[in-house]
Amino acid sequence: MYSRLFSLSTLLYVLTAPVCLNSVAAPAVPAAVGKQGFHAVRLPVSFFAENRARLHAELKKMGPGTIAVIKSMPEQHRNGDSTHMYRQDSDFYYLTGVEEAESVAVLDADSNQAYTLYVRKRDQRREAYDGARLGVEGALKLGADKAEAFPAAEDSLKKLVNKAQRVVLVSNFDEDFRRKMLDWIYPLGSDNNHSSHKRILVDGRHLVAEMRLIKQAAEIDMLQRAVDVTIAGHLAAMKASRTATNEGEVAGGFQGTVRSLGARFTGYDTIAGAGRNSCVLHYLTNDHDIETGSLMLLDAGAEVGYYTADVTRTWPVSGQFSKEQKAIYELVLKAQNAAIDLVKPGRVHHEGFDAAMRILSDGLVDLGLLKGDKDSVFKSGAYSRFTMHGISHWIGLDVHDTGDYQMEAGKRGGQRVLVPGMALTVEPGIYIPKDANDVDAKWRGIGVRIEDVILVTPDGNRNMSGKLPRTVKDVEAVLKKLN
Ligand SMILES: [Mn+2]
Incomplete structure (x- = not known):
């Protein structure tokens, strides 16, 4: 091109x-x-684990209380009730190997159990239409230390974000998710004594961009x-x-x-x-x-x-x-x-x-x-x-x-x-x-x-x-x- x-x-x-x-x-x-x-060739699970390890090392350099939050590509509307065939965000794929929409990965610099993966919950009826979902079990097979399913996982994700001092956000195309992170990290109406003013939101896309270049x-x-x-x-x-x-x-x-x-x-x-x-x-x-x-x-x-x-x-x-x-x-x-x-x-x-x-x-x-x-x-x-x-x-x-x-x-x-x-x-x-x-x-x-x-x-x-x-x-x- x-x-x-x-x-x-x-x-x-x-x-x-x-x-x-x-x-x-x-x-x-x-x-x-x-x-x-x-057909259906994919890089091994170890490839994604190594990429996460490299990002994890970068997070550690930033200091304690640092986490990275990585968001999947939103589904893209085409017309009527049709969507474009789903294709994962490249950064998200590079770090997780996960091909599903509505997924969030969190890397915690302080933790040995560093990698949490939030995915869609299993749904027999939806899966009959759209094919099998990973679910918690599938997420663990892809190397997650912990996995939870939405919508119940929303609370856990929020707790992780609120606990962090520094949130490195890797979200290329999900505007709603970016806004949600901002709302969680810097809630409007909070006074100056609120711990939110100590938190830092960092755009982490550049870190992944440089990893991907080589x-x-x-x-x-x-x-x-x-x-x-x-x-x-x-x-x-x-x-x-x-x-x-x-x-x-x-x-x-x-x-x-x-x-x-x-x-x-x-x-x-x-x-x-x-x-x-x-x-x-x-x-x-x-x-x-x-x-x-x-x-x-x-x-x-x-x-x-x-x-x-x-x-x-x-x-x-x-x-x-x-x-x-x-x-x-x-x-x-x-x-x-x-x-x-x-x-x-x-x-x-x-x-x-x-x-x-x-x-x-x-x-x-x-x-x-x-x-x-x-x-x-x-x-x-x-x-x-x-x-x-x-x-x-x-x-x-x-x-x-x-x-x-x-x-x-x-x-x-x-x-x-x-x-x-x-x-x-x-x-x-x-x-x-x-x-x-x-x-x-x-x-x-x-x-x-x-x-x-x-x-x-x-x-x-x-x-x-x-x-x-x-x-x-x-x-x-x-x-x-x-x-
Ligand atoms: Mn070209």
């Missing part, structure tokens, strides 16, 4: 119901995926599964495009394949734009007819075991790039390769962007799309009219994963330095809208983005999605094979 760098936190991608189509046979599924795919080995394996399923989906979409008359068939080729290989969700809504729609960055309707000779841009990522891929490929539906399409594609690829080369320990996250923009700007001058000498065109920023967006974001449980890009001022220019275990996308693009009337007509309606998932390794990087064809030669070859 294209990156609006530094405004990521404002974006919330709500998933639509899965597309139901006849699945398209995936032609060259990565060997690791196999025929079965990765991926552990088990997370990298899960991310690779998501990427491999995504590769199978992209190949199926490429195959579908050879005979498709509508973008929906291409999107469906991806969606059907990744679902059949274990992706309950995609990490964000699939972008499948042909021709002029390849220039629409967040094009989601995917329902226009495909014109002969168009480029097809597919930005799509499967979510497997809660980790999502984010991969973009652009290809000619005819099977062969036109001269102009090829020129733009080669330029974007050159910029992407240069930016990927800068993904290594010790480099700064933003360096790849700077290198890619210089290449794109110079290339746009060479192609006659921008006029003037290269240095002044670059300095003026004129290229951004065609390059549009940032080219990299962290990736993991969220497509735009957590962790700061800017560190405190003065620390290597205030930019985040890359270290092994970080996973990020590299995704430059060039977009020449159909209605760009001041541009030579031969260029109009060409939109190209190439995006891969890159892991920072001790000696450089690994392109986790590199098996999906990227070069003009390889893309044309695979299209020929898929025909």
Whole structure:
């Protein structure tokens, strides 16, 4: 997914119901995926316990009387009496492994029995509709030292919060719960002698964000599964495009394949734009007819075991790039390769962007799309009219994963330095809208983005999605094979 760098936190991608189509046979599924795919794969209980232990250690550093309260994702209304399919909050999942709504986790820095989990109570009738609930027993199996069920648990939770001197709240999307915590901690109308004035509420999201930024080995394996399923989906979409008359068939080729290989969700809504729609960055309707000779841009990522891929490929539906399409594609690829080369320990996250923009700007001058000498065109920023967006974001449980890009001022220019275990996308693009009337007509309606998932390794990087064809030669070859 294209990156609006530094405004990521404002974006919330709500998933639509899965597309139901006849699945398209995936032609060259990565060997690791196999025929079965990765249905219902999950990280082990020990993974979540270790994450809690790390947070617990942070709480201890804050002093006695510190607890963390972590809240699950609220259910999301869709329309009428329908809700969106439930997907747990990423922070909550990372610390608990619990997939249910209406759950609250508490970590107590002072206690050896540190982890309390509050869950929905068992309900035979509701479970007949919605499936089994964890209940207290299930919560204990997931590693809780103590577990209680709502609504009776409400009192216990309130007591824990009232007893604490410092409450570290991790609640990303539950506004009502945040307000409730404020009401409990700082009740209105209490006088100055009330103990509430000594309590401190701390926003704990940043602590978890920084933990999530560095991926552990088990997370990298899960991310690779998501990427491999995504590769199978992209190949199926490429195959579908050879005979498709509508973008929906291409999107469906991806969606059907990744679902059949274990992706309950995609990490964000699939972008499948042909021709002029390849220039629409967040094009989601995917329902226009495909014109002969168009480029097809597919930005799509499967979510497997809660980790999502984010991969973009652009290809000619005819099977062969036109001269102009090829020129733009080669330029974007050159910029992407240069930016990927800068993904290594010790480099700064933003360096790849700077290198890619210089290449794109110079290339746009060479192609006659921008006029003037290269240095002044670059300095003026004129290229951004065609390059549009940032080219990299962290990736993991969220497509735009957590962790700061800017560190405190003065620390290597205030930019985040890359270290092994970080996973990020590299995704430059060039977009020449159909209605760009001041541009030579031969260029109009060409939109190209190439995006891969890159892991920072001790000696450089690994392109986790590199098996999906990227070069003009390889893309044309695979299209020929898929025909
Ligand atoms: Mn992306």
